[in-house]
Amino acid sequence: MTTDFDVGASWHVAAPYDFLRTLRRERPVFHSEHLGAYVLTRYEDVRAAYGDPARFSSQGSLTISRSLAAETTRVLGEHGSFLSSFMANVDPPVHTRLRRSVSRAFTPRAVIALERRFRALNEEVLDRVLPDGRADLVAEIAHLPSVRLSAGFIGLPESDEGFVKDHVKNWFQLFLSPQPEERQLELAHSFLEYLAYVDDLVASRRADPRDDFTSLMAGHIGGELSHREVVELISTILLGGNDTVPNQLGNSVLRLLREDGWPVPPGRIQNAVEECMRIDGASLGSFRYATTDIELHGVTIPAGALCLLATDSAAHDETVFPDPERFDIDRPNADAHLTLGYGVHFCVGAALGRLQLRTALDVLGSRLPGLRLAPGRPVEYRRSIVGRGLTALHVEW
Ligand code: HEM
Numbered sequence: 001m002t003t004d005f006d007v008g009a010s011w012h013v014a015a016p017y018d019f020l021r022t023l024r025r026e027r028p029v030f031h032s033e034h035l036g037a038y039v040l041t042r043y044e045d046v047r048a049a050y051g052d053p054a055r056f057s058s059q060g061s062l063t064i065s066r067s068l069a070a071e072t073t074r075v076l077g078e079h080g081s082f083l084s085s086f087m088a089n090v091d092p093p094v095h096t097r098l099r100r101s102v103s104r105a106f107t108p109r110a111v112i113a114l115e116r117r118f119r120a121l122n123e124e125v126l127d128r129v130l131p132d133g134r135a136d137l138v139a140e141i142a143h144l145p146s147v148r149l150s151a152g153f154i155g156l157p158e159s160d161e162g163f164v165k166d167h168v169k170n171w172f173q174l175f176l177s178p179q180p181e182e183r184q185l186e187l188a189h190s191f192l193e194y195l196a197y198v199d200d201l202v203a204s205r206r207a208d209p210r211d212d213f214t215s216l217m218a219g220h221i222g223g224e225l226s227h228r229e230v231v232e233l234i235s236t237i238l239l240g241g242n243d244t245v246p247n248q249l250g251n252s253v254l255r256l257l258r259e260d261g262w263p264v265p266p267g268r269i270q271n272a273v274e275e276c277m278r279i280d281g282a283s284l285g286s287f288r289y290a291t292t293d294i295e296l297h298g299v300t301i302p303a304g305a306l307c308l309l310a311t312d313s314a315a316h317d318e319t320v321f322p323d324p325e326r327f328d329i330d331r332p333n334a335d336a337h338l339t340l341g342y343g344v345h346f347c348v349g350a351a352l353g354r355l356q357l358r359t360a361l362d363v364l365g366s367r368l369p370g371l372r373l374a375p376g377r378p379v380e381y382r383r384s385i386v387g388r389g390l391t392a393l394h395v396e397w
Pocket residue numbers: 058087088089099150237240241244245248282283285286287338339340341342344345346347348349350352353354
């Protein structure tokens with residue numbers, strides 16, 4: 001087989017499933033030259049690796065800086081190691097300590113309390129675009145409610161939302177999609193500006209706490225958390241809310257429209273969300289480092305090697321999801337996907353993400369029951385190693 005992972009190729013970002021199926025069958029541990037990583041493609045192996053942080057370490061796993069030019073790395077300085085103290089980038093016991101503080105803020109009660117606000121934010125956006133009869137769902141509908149919700153949760157002033165949105169997008173591009181050197185430098189400067197902004201926000205909430213997540217975390221500085229840990233946490237949570245949920249919503253609406261599944265009956269939305277996350281997950285997988293030589297299916301993954309746990313492939317594994325390319329909002333085990341991870345690093349925002357997806361589909365379905373794809377507008381995906389999202393989704397009603 002000569003085909004490799006290639007986020008530069010349209011077939012790969014849109015529908016790599018034939019390729020992944022062949023890998024699962026013939027080379028379940030695949031060394032990708034393009035990624036410089038061993039790729040695990042079977043569900044069982046992906047889940048086992050997530051569940052084994054001692055052998056599949058998260059330490060430094062978000063550090064995609066090897067793809068950065070020397071000058072970019074110099075400009076980034078100590079931040080070139082990309083979030084060295086962010087919770088998804090460390091192992092237990094450090095991870096256990098960080099996760100404890102964060103989990104306290106994401107209680108089911110705290111999450112449910114955000115539903116009303118999120119519903120209202122969706123209604124507001126629709127009130128604005130409804131008279132137009134058409135929109136780019138990604139840019140004009142999906143992003144704003146999630147960005148506003150996480151901004152409010154974190155305690156970001158409304159006037160700074162635009163700044164954060166642009167900078168988070170740049171940051172994502174810098175670390176997760178290949179860029180020419182000149183663009184890398186621009187993005188690196190934007191990233192440093194963003195970190196300085198969050199640094200100030202944390203310092204000001206520490207001095208003068210309010211009723212928000214940043215104040216809650218800043219309250220742990222000097223005790224359970226360090227200042228840098230809180231800065232990295234806040235900057236990343238903003239990314240979690242700003243990008244993954246709208247991406248997942250765009251993928252989900254596209255799927256539902258293509259499959260004549262619109263609008264989803266309210267009683268079936270919960271499972272539909274899971275099936276959308278399974279079949280068109282916004283996250284394609286997670287990176288880990290092998291801490292020791294690992295023998296798997298006749299391949300030795302050498303100690304120190306980078307591994308990609310390909311949840312996108314796991315979600316299409318026919319041994320777990322029969323007839324995996326068939327979209328079925330009533331699939332009984334749809335929620336067994338690993339799109340939100342698994343094990344100690346399982347997405348801490350999972351309940352919040354799911355709540356947003358359910359609420360958005362509910363509001364969109366009831367306000368725009370006649371939603372359809374705008375004819376003649378091609379569907380394009382963003383080019384990224386770890387995330388799947390549309391650059392635009394042109395719809396009419
Ligand atoms: C549909 C939307 C989302 C998807 C697909 C998603 C996906 C993921 C995945 C795959 C992981 C595991 C990473 C790993 O094991 O290396 C993860 C972890 C994480 N997610 Fe999400 N996420 C979503 C929404 C959110 C939201 C809304 C937030 C914040 C409010 C968030 C915050 C986090 C954090 C902080 C972690 C790190 C947890 C840890 O390391 O213990 N995510 N997410």
